[in-house]
Amino acid sequence: MIATDLVQVLLSGIALGSVYTLLAMGLFLTYATSRALNFGQGDFLALAAFLGMAGMLAGMPLIAVVIGVAICMAALGMLIERFAVRRIISRSKAGAAHLGWILSTLGFGMMLQNVIALAWGKSRYYSPPLFSSGEKQLVSLFGAGVFLEELAIGAAALVLAGTMYVLLYRSDWGRRVAAVSFDRHTAMLLGIDVKRTVMWSYVVMALLTGAAGLLVGPLSSIQSHMGMLFLLKAFAAISIGGFTNPAGLLIGGIAFGVIESLSNYVDSTFGDLYPFIIVLLFLIVRPMGLFGERKTDVR
Amino acid sequence: MNVKRGIGWVIGIAILALSAQAVAENVKVGVVQALSGPPAIVDFGESYLQGIEAALREYKAARPKHEVEIVTYNDEANPQRAVSLVQRLISNDRVSAVIGTVNAASVVAFSPILQQAQIPVLIGPSTATDITARFIAQKPSYVFRCSMVENHMIDAVLDWAIKRYKKIGLIHTTSGYGMFALAEIQKGMAQRNVQLVAVESGAPTVTDMTPQILKLKNAGVELLLVYHDSPELIYRAFQKVDYKPAVAASWGLSSKMTVNVIGKDAIEGAVMAQALDLNNAKAKGFDEMMTRALGDKYRWPVVAALGYDAMRIMLGAIDRAGANAARIRDALESTEGFAAVSGIPAKPFSATDHECVDPSQVFMGVWRGGRVVKLDN
Amino acid sequence: MFANQALRPWWYLLVAVLLALLPWASPNPYYVNLAQEVAILAIAGIGLNILLGLSGQISLGQAGFFAVSAYGSALLSLRLGWPLAASVMLGVIMSGLAGLVVGSIALRARTHYLAMVTLAFGFIVGILAQRWTGFTGGSMGLVGVPPLNWGDPRSAARNFLWTAAALFLAVQITSDFVMQSRSGRVLRTISESESFAATVGINAAAWRVGAFVVSAMLAGLAGALFAHQSGYVSSDAFNLDRSLAMLIVVVVGGLGHRYGPVLGAVFLVAMNQAIADLYTYSNFIFGALLLAVMVFLPDGLSGLGALVRRKRPASLRRNEAGPGAPGVGDIVNLPLIAVARGEPLLQLQQVSKSYFGLAALSDVSMTVRAGTVHALIGPNGAGKSTLINTICGLYRADSGVIRLAEHDITQWPAHRRARLGLARTFQNLQLIGGLSVIENVMLGVPDRGGVVKAFVSWLCGRPFESEQRARARALLGFLGIEGFADVSPGDLSYGHRKLAELARALAGQPQLMLLDEPIAGINEEESRLIAAGIGRLREAGVTILLVEHDMPFVMSVADEITVLDYGQKIAFGAPDAVRANPVVVEAYLGVETA
Structure with missing residues (x-):
């Protein structure tokens, strides 16, 4: 392997991994507050990408596109929490296997997917570049070509993971999330507005997903069907990192992206197989992820 | 006596006239296509x-002899669904013929069922090579195709390629189509005594093909x-490396x-x-007609033209x-004087050939100025 | 479902007859085909229902097990010419083995990590099926797989339906039995708390893997049927969509409900057909329906019946234990370990336990003598709970030796200790919400095998597991709560729940009972009842080790007392001696007012 090749492959992997990291942070947050994952999160990503594309094509300035997408995503986050999650999690009894949220959020995502297909069709598209016009979207880094968006998404993942870390461990909001995550009823007794905390976690999830969607649009082609694919990879990332802290998600996400890239370089015939074998082996050794700690369910 | 015979004649003619009227039948044609799922x-x-x-x-619009309607189902490119839907078309909708589908696996799965039920099927746009060949020995075969055939296309591409290039590489998807290709x-390369210098693949789940393209470049x-299925990812990686x-x-x-x-x-130039x-x-006329009717939604002249001709x-x-299904089969096989917009000949089928496009009608196309045109040799 | 369980065999017979008549009831062969699909999906769904609905383990990789058997059976019959009966059976066994492997490697993974493990398994099988074309035919598929038609191609659809329906009915009956008998109770218990399950002698790991194997075999049976349904097997049939379809079947049908899978299968097949020609809006319609079912029917389609039916009035009559109530002697019999009264039964030698470098127990040695009531007291944080958990095996001691009678149980897992006659109650109650009170108590009754006998009795509509049931009822009667036998524990008062837990602990005929704060949070009358009960148990030869804060209670029931403070034993002796011990007084004064 030539050194510049390695750099090129690693950079590609890091860019992909950053997308997974952003999605994984969303999974992590909603899991913390509601013990539910949004199985429609991938479709959120697709919608953000299409909205971003529509905005850029309409000639809106970047900042307006970002704000517009953020507003739409936040609204969607509220909607899914209110209509697909709230009733289901509020009646789940401790211990009883209520997995209604898997299908309700999956159903919500399918509806979004259909809306995208109706609005834009079922084909593939590229979003126009966010930061440059014409040819100059490529920069050279250690002899390897990199798209500006690839750098941007890497930076976004790093900054947002850092911000999340600070918010979770240093802010009031973080304390509320931690309290709700620990126990809903205790949190309620402490005077925390549990409903609001849960709702906001869905809003933040949607915003993180929106950021990933905006950046992935110009990077990889987009299509109404793409959601589940990204969601599953984000899920693999969070399984490596563990449902415990944003640093783990960053490591898990980047690791999965790099493994994917490397295995496509080494043997592309089974390029999609190796990452999942590695995740499987990893989970045999560390069944609760990198930073997950094993809790005994002694009460 | 004469009067009686006269009445008999009148009645006879009346019956004939009425039955000529009654010949206008309701005919249902089942269509199975993949209408949701992977974009490609x-x-x-x-x-x-x-x-x-x-x-x-x-x-x-042209005041037809028969009342024809189509029953369209989405098989989601899933063979099991395709089989189930074909069974529905046969037993429940009682169609006289079937047209479909993209996915080769679905076609392989449902063709024997239609053959057994003696319902003619016009396969398209699946390209997998030996689909009609599997049934042609059964007299009569109910399995026809109106699409390109993969090995005709590959032959055309390889004949063109080996004359011009020494180092030929391949990148393929790992889906059924890609493995087949x-x-x-x-x-085809072995027959021509040449070898691919590099083969890379990209699974449908892969969203960045930089690593594969790097290796092709290195080779x-x-x-x-x-x-x-996603050539845009390949072009994207070209830029990067x-x-x-x-x-x-x-x-x-x-x-x-x-x-x-x-x-x-x-x-340009691909x-x-x-x-x-x-x-x-004729093709131009078709292209303009479709653009007028469907606008942006019309996006693939050759595939739409084949569907139109089919x-x-x-x-x-x-x-x-x-x-009558059996008679439709016979009529399909004996079609003559057909004026196609695509390269389909005037007599598309025969008892020994159920492929409507023959290798001689396949030519190389090239992207020039945003349009696919015939490549001049 | 059965108003009268004596009707059970007749009901199944009726279903069998109806299924057999199905081909004639269907307007055209297409409906026969749909019925085949429902049967196949329902069989796989029942498997996932046992795994997810009962044992609480999620699987997003059922398509993998489905594929293993589909290929196994298809290739054996196609390439080696095996008869279908044999190839299907071996295919199912191969899926079972895959289940054993996945279940074992997933043993330490829970919830989402388990979902990931199974998801990865499904992907790996799917990818191999697609790429290993020389063996599996890949996406283009294996053609000419012998169809299951009893050698009669003209009646193929009917014969296949009969086969699939018969297998479905057999699987459904078995699943019904599981749900109503001990194995179902055990799985539900594991699903709620594995630690608790261990303390009633359940080997949770074995049961979890077992659930995986069973669900894999049922997915495999469905897969083998699928392979021989149309005679064509393509790798496109084994993708994530199929695993998700199985999940939709069980969750929409109603997780853990007996008829959930079949309801879900009917729903899914009907939905798929309904949206086949509405392709422009199909995802929207399907998605909206999933959302609506989940939001409005928490128990899925199985909950539909409950919406229609009037809510059953909970029979909360309380029956006092009448004069005919059994005596202690009838309940506590058959000692498992023969240790003479007064001899050491439980011995701890220098047991230590620390978490994250923080010592919770240091060098604790103590002896509990057979037939005594031994109290363990100490201020908050003294290590009492840790000690109880270390004795019952939920925690493993870092060092030291624990002996029960002549056995060194230091390294034994909790379920093995429980089987030796070590029962416990919990400070925070552990009753399984999905089970009635009497079923909770029956959990404690040791399993004496006889599954086949129970199954036959059950199937014939005769009483089954009657010995366990009678024993549990007697125990509830003994504690004066027989009237609540068929109530869900959630509907009981706190005190009654404590009593129910005590009954469950007693059901195992324990030699040594560990009672963790038996009277915390209950009223005086009930605590007097419990004190009296403890006295009677001691008379019957049961040894009791209890942790309790209520000093008057401890003083009134205990024969000997061990005092812990900061993880160390600071005193031991008879109640009066301990009360007078200045070290103890100081320890208590230092923390809380004595």
């Missing part, structure tokens, strides 16, 4: 269906054969959606096998045969 497949399914619907619209290309590939090989591809690259997503300049020459007047062949057969 849906582009095929929707485009072919657009052609079918356009042909039916024309037919209905890989085997056919390797077979010094001059001509890259692209048999992948600063690499510009010549490209020859499956006919998937001829969709207008690919030029939208790859860019007019980047795709070649693929074709069976629709837009310089031909339905017209079917409607012609129905005109001659009515609703």
Whole structure:
């Protein structure tokens, strides 16, 4: 392997991994507050990408596109929490296997997917570049070509993971999330507005997903069907990192992206197989992820 | 006596007249296509269906002999669903004939059922090589196809390629289509005593093909054969690793959606096998008609044209045969004097050949200025 | 479902007859085909229902097990010419083995990590099926797989339906039995708390893997049927969509409900057909329906019946234990370990336990003598709970030796200790919400095998597991709560729940009972009842080690007292001696007012 090749492959992997990291942070947050994952999160990503594309094509300035997408995503986050999650999690009894949220959020995502297909069709598209016009979207880094968006998404993942870390461990909001995550009823007794905390976690999830969607649009082609694919990879990332802290998600996400890239370089015939074998082996050794700690369910 | 005979004649003529009236039958044609799922497949399914619907619209507008309706189902490119839907078409909707589908596995799965039920099927736009050949020995075979055949296209591409390039590489998808193309290309190369210098693949779940393209570049590939559902990812990676090989591809690259997503300049010069020459007047007329009717939604001239021709062949057969499935089969086989917009000949089928496109009608197309045109040799 | 369980065999017979008549009831062969699909999906669904609905383990990789058997059976019959009966059976066994492997490697993974493990398994099988074309035919498929038609191609659809329906009915009956008998109770218990399950002698790991194997075999049976349904097997049939379809079947049908899978299968097949020609809006319709079912029917379609039916009035009559109530002697019999009264039964030698470098127990040695009531007291944080958990095996001691009678149980897992006659109650109650009170108590009754006998009795509509049931009822009667036998524990008062837990602990005929704060949070009358009960148990030869804060209670029931403070034993002796011990007084004064 030539050194510049390695750099090129690693950079590609890091860019992909950053997308997974952003999605994984969303999974992590909603899991913390509601013990539910949004199985429609991938479709959120697709919608953000299409909205971003529509905005850029309409000639809106970047900042307006970002704000517009953020507003739409936040609204969607509220909607899914209110209509697909709230009733289901509020009646789940401790211990009883209520997995209604898997299908309700999956159903919500399918509806979004259909809306995208109706609005834009079922084909593939590229979003126009966010930061440059014409040819100059490529920069050279250690002899390897990199798209500006690839750098941007890497930076976004790093900054947002850092911000999340600070918010979770240093802010009031973080304390509320931690309290709700620990126990809903205790949190309620402490005077925390549990409903609001849960709702906001869905809003933040949607915003993180929106950021990933905006950046992935110009990077990889987009299509109404793409959601589940990204969601599953984000899920693999969070399984490596563990449902415990944003640093783990960053490591898990980047690791999965790099493994994917490397295995496509080494043997592309089974390029999609190796990452999942590695995740499987990893989970045999560390069944609760990198930073997950094993809790005994002694009460 | 004479009076009686006269009355008999009158009654006889009346019955004949009435029955001539009654010959106008209701005929149902089942259509199975992949209309949701991976974009590459849906582009095929929707485009072919657009052609079918356009042909039916024309037919209905021209005061037809029979009342024909289509029953369209979405098989989601899932063979099991396709089988179930074909069974529904046969037993529940009682169709007289079936047209479909994209996915080779679905076609392989449902063809024996239709053959057994003695319902003619016009396969398209699936290209997998030996589909009609599997049944041709059964007299009569109910399995026809109106689409390109993969090994015809691969032969055309390889004949073109080996004359011009020494170092030929391949990138293919790992889906059923890609694995099939890989085997056919390797077979075709072996027949021509040449070897691929590099073979890379990209699973449908792969969203960045930089690593594969790097390796192709390192192998010094001059001509890259692209048999992948997402050629835009390949072109994207070309840019990143600063690499510009010549490209020859499956006919998937001829969709207008690919030029939208790859860019007019980047795709310029890429070649693929074709069976629709837009310089031909009839093809041009069809292209304009479809653009008028569907606008942006019309995106794949060659596939839509094949769907259009397939339905017209079917409607012609129905005109001659009515609703009886066996008679439709016979009429399909004996179709003559057909005026196709695509490269389909005037007599598409015979008792020994159920493929409507023959190798001689396959030519190389090339992207020039945002349009696929016939490549001059 | 059965108003009268004596009717059970007749009901199944009726279903069998109806299924057999199905081909004639269907307007055209297409409906026969749909019925085949429902049967196949329902069989796989029942498997996932046992795994997810009962044992609480999620699987997003059922398509993998489905594929293993589909290929196994298809290839054996196609390439080696095996008869279908044999190839299907071996295919199912192969899926079972895959289940054993996945279940074992997933043993330490829970919830989402388990979902990932199974998801990865499904992907790996799917990818191999697609790429290993020389063996599996890949996406283009295996053609000419012998169809299951009893050698009669003209009646193929009917014969296949009969086969699939018969297998479905057999699987459904078995699943019904599981849900109503001990194995179902055990799985539900594991699903709620594995630690608790261990303390009633359940080997949770074995049961979890077992659930995986069973669900894999049922997915495999469905897969083998699928392979021989149309004679064509393509790798496109084994993708994530199929695993998700199985999940939709069980969750929409109603997780853990007996008829959930079949309801879900009917729903899914009907939905798929309904949206086949509405392709423009199919995802929207399907998605909206999933959302609506989940939001409005928490128990899925199985909950539909409950919405229609009037809510059953909970029979909360309280029956006092009448004069006919059994005596202690009838309940506590058959000692498992023969240790003479007064001899050491439980011995701890220098047991230490620390978490994250923080010592919770240091060098604790103590002896509990057979037939005594031994109290363990100490201020908050003294290590009492840790000690109880270390004795019962939920925690493993870092060092030291624990002996029960002549056995060194230091390294034994909790379920093995429980089987030796070590029962416990919990400070925070552990009753399984999905089970009635009497079923909770029956959990404690040791399993004496006889599954086949129970199954036959059950199937014939005769009483089954009657011995366990009678014993549990007697125990509830003994504690005066027989009237609540068929109530869900959630509907009981706190005190009654404590009593129910005590009954469950007693059901195992324990030699040594560990009672963790038996009277915390209950009223005086009930605590007097419990004190009296403890006295009677001691008379019957049961040894009791209890942790309790209520000093008057401890002083009134205990024969000997051990005092812990900061993880160390600071005193031991008779109640009066301990009360007078200045060290103890100081320890208590230092923390809380004595």
